[in-house]
Amino acid sequence: MDEKSILTINVVTPDGSVYENTTDLVICKTTVGEIGIMPNHLPLLASLAIDEVRVKVDDENFDEIAVSGGFVEFSDNTLSVVASAAERKETIDVSRAERAKQRAEKRIEEAKNENNDIDLRRAEVSLRRAINRLNISKH
Structure with missing residues (x-):
């Protein structure tokens, strides 16, 4: 790829770097909708939804990273994703995500029974995170 037609993506969490690569397309879901970012995109700062970040690796394949909110910033052909938690598809522990889903479902029922809105x-939110991880692990 021509240097002007690539961007660098970095995904970081409080625990450190989760992913770094170069690409010509990143797709992510913000709190106001899905966006695609290509090289030379206008500078951008947006809040991320609990969803996936998809990084094009070739004409048919994408790397997928589960993110639990955070924000995305793009300038000078560098895309920084700062998330409270992030996992690459291949590192998602499916059984752990299933257990988290079950715990969240149980907590939802208990909170409804106790009328505890908080x-x-x-x-x-915990349920959305668990479902997001499970969905990405199945792609």
Whole structure:
């Protein structure tokens, strides 16, 4: 690829770097919708939704990274994804994600029975994170 037609992507969490690569397309879901970022895109700063970041590696394949919110910043052909948690598809522990899903579902029921809105919202976020990880692991 021509140097002007590539961008560098870095995905980091508080625990360190999760992913780094060069590409000509990254697709991610922000809190206001899905965006595709290509080289020479206008500078951007956006909040990320609990979803996946897809990085094009060739004409038919994408690397997939599960992210649990955070933000994305793009400038000078460098895309930085800063997430509270992120996992590459191949490192997702499916049984752990299944257990997290079951725990979250149980916590949702308990919170509903107790009319506890705060615990309900927290459990719903945990459930979305677990489902996101499971969905990405199955692609």
